[in-house]
Amino acid sequence: MTTDAHDHAPDRDSTGNGNSSGSGSGSGSGRILRKLRAPRATRTNAVHPGAWWIWALGLGTAASRTTNPLLLGLLVGVAGYVVAARRTEAPWARSYGAFVKLALAVLGIRLAFAVLLGSPIPGTHTLVTLPELPLPAWAEGIRVGGRVTAEGLVFALYDGLKLATLLICVGAANALANPARLLKSLPGALYEAGVAVVVALTFAPNLIADVQRLRAARRLRGRPDSGVRGLLQVGLPVLEGALERSVALAAAMDARGYGRTAEVAPAVHRTTAALTLGGLVGVCAGTYGLLTAEGGSYGLPVLLAGLGAALGDLWLGGRRSLRTRYRPDAWGVRAWLVAASGAAVAALLILYASHDPYAYAALHPDVVPLTAPTLPLWPAAAILLGLTPALVAPSPAPRGFGKESS
Template sequence: MSSARAGLRAPEANRSNALHPGAWWVWALGLGTAASRTTNPLLLGLLVGVAGYVVAARRSEAPWARSYGAFVKLGLFVLGIRLVFAVFLGSPIPGSHTLFTLPDVDLPEWAQGVRIGGRVTAETLVFALYDGLKLATLLICMGAANALANPARLLKSLPGALYEAGVAVVVALTFAPQLIADLQRLRAARRLRGRPDRGIRGLLQVGLPVLEGALERSVALAAAMDARGYGRTAAVPPLVRHTTSALTLGGLIGVCAGTYGLLAAEGAGFGLPVLLVGVGAALGGLWLGGRRSVRTRYRPDVWGVRAWLVSGSGAAVAALMIRFASTDPAGLHPGVVPLVAPTLPLWPAACVLLGLLPAFVAPSPAAALSPRGPRSPRSPRKEAR
C-alpha cells in the first residue's frame, strides 16, 4: 500500500522533471478566463480558493514566489475602490432599497449623466461588489502565475524574436522584489545597530544604500549581458525581414479582430476563424523572426506530461465556464434588479475544481530549482570549515 501511494505522489522537482513555467501561465490564464465569464460571488470565491490552494501547495521559497500576497492585497484594494466609486459617483443600476442618502452636488449642463452623491441603494452596492470581485479575482489569478512560474526559466523558453522584449519585462518585474529585499535587509541591519529604521529619517538614511545597490546590480547586469553577446543578430535576406513584419503585423490584427468577433454578439460566425488565422500568422512571424537570434539554450525546459496536465486543467476550466455561460446564464450572473441571493451552480463549481489538479501532479517545490540548476552537496571538509 505504501509503494502504491508513493507512486501516485508527485515527485520532488529536479532538472529532469521540472515543470515548464509556461504551463503555470496557461493554467492561470484559464482560471482568469473563467473568472471573466461570471459575476457569481460564490464561483469567484471558489476560483480564488483554488488558486490560493495551488500556490500554497506548489510555491517555492524563491523571492519572486512571495508576490502572491501583494496581488491579493491589490485585489482587495481594487474591490474597495470600486465600492467607493459606486457610493460617491453612483451607478446606472436602478434600485428601490435605499440604504442612505449623501449630499448631492449640482454639476453644469455639460456634465449630464454624471452625479456626485445622492441616493445609495443596495442594488448599486451589490452590482459594484460583483464587478469589483471579478476584477480582483483576475488579479489574484495573475498573481498565482507570478508566484509559481520562474521568470528566468520563462525567459529561456521565449521565442528568439521575443527575447529582447522578454529581458526588459523580466528585469522590470524582478526589480521591485529585489528593491524590497534590500530595504528589509538594511532596516534589519540598522535595528541590530540600534539606529532608527522607521519614519522619514530612517527612510532617508536607508534610501541611498538601496539606490546604490540597485545601480550596482544594473551595471553588473549590463556587463554580463555584453559579455554574453546580448543584442547580436544574424544577417538575414531583406525578403525574410519583410515577410516577418507582414506576418507579425497581420497576425496581431487578425487576433484583435477575432477576439472582438468572439466577444461581440454579431461576430460569432467569423470570430473563431479569423482568430485562428491570426494566431497562425503571428506564430509564423515569430518563427521567422527567431532566425535573427544567434543565442543558444543550455538545458532547455521540456514540455512534458505534467505540463500538459497543468495547462490542460486551466484550459478545461475556461472552456467549460464559457460553455456554461451560454447554457446557464442565470446561475453565472445572479440578478441585481430585482435583488436575489446568489446560488452555487453545481456543474460550474465542479468544473472550477478541475483547477486543483496542479496541486497533485506538479512536482513538489521541496527541491526547487534555481535558474542555474540545483546546487551540488558540500563536501565534509567544507562543512567542517
C-alpha cells in the first residue's frame, strides 16, 4: 500500500523533536488516521476493481429493496458523488454520463407507457383522458389511451426510478473499475467468458469517446456536428474505427495464445464435471430452501455446499488455462473498506425491511391513497455509508498529469 511521504515521518511535538513513542492512545489513533488517509492514486495503490463492483452491486441491491423516491434519490446522489470524487481520466471512465442518460430515457419510457397503455393501479384523481383505441375481443385487458390517473402515474414513476437507480449504480461501477484489471483478477476457468464481458463493457465507452472526438474535430473545422446530417457523417468514421479495433483485438488475442488449453488427466475432467453439476444442484436446492418455509433447516447448508463445489470447479477448471499474471492487483485495506461499505448498505436495508414492522410502508410508499413519501432515518443513514470510498480510496491524479495504465 502506497502512502504519503508524511506517513513515514515520526510524530513531532510542539518543539519539533521526534516523538516516536507517542502520547498514549492519541498518538496511535493519529497514526491510524494518517495511514487511512487517501493518498494520490498510482498504479500500485489503486483500489481493486472487484471492490468497486461489490460496492456498486451493494448499492444496487439496496435500490432493489425500495421504491421510496427519497431513498432512491439518495442512492443516486451517493453513487454520483463517489464517481465525481474518484473517477479517472481514462476513456472507459467517461461512460457514467451515458448511463445517466440511459436511466433518464428508461424513466421517460416507463412514464410514457403508463400514459399510453394505462396502469394496473386504480385511481380516482384523473389528470387527463386520452382518446381510447378500440381493440378486438381477444385483446381484452389491454387498452391504448383512456383515463390517466395521478395514482397510476406516480406508481410508474416509482417503478421507473428504481430501474433507473440500478442502471446508475452499474454505470458507477463501469466508471470506477478498470475492466482490463478486472479481467486479470478472474480465475483461469472464467478467462474466456471474462474476455467477452470486458469487450462488451468497453465497447460503449470507446464508442462514446470516438463520437466526442470526431464531433470536436468537425467543430474545429467549422462543419456541422449535430442533426441528422452531422450524425450520418460522424457515424461512418465511428463504425470504421470500431472495425479496426476489432481486427486489432483479434490479432492481439491470437498472438497471446487466446483459447489454448493445457492437457489434464481424465480424472480431473470427470471431477470438474461432477463438481459443476453438484454445484448447480446445490445452489438451486439451497436457494429454494431459503425461499420456502419448509426448507429453512436445510437451505443454508445445501447452499454453502453448492457454493463450495462451484469454487472447487473453478479451481480445477483453471488448470486447463495457461495463464500468468504480471503485477497482480492486491486486495488491500482500502479495497476491503470500499467493498464492505457497499455490502453494509445492502445488508442494513435488508435487515431493516425484515425486522421493523413499519419498514414496508417506509420503503414502499402507498399510491392508493396517494400519500407523500417520507424519509426513514435508519435506511438513509445506512445509505450514507456508501460515501466511504470517497474518503478512503486514492484520489485520482490531476487532469493532464498522466493516464492510468491498464
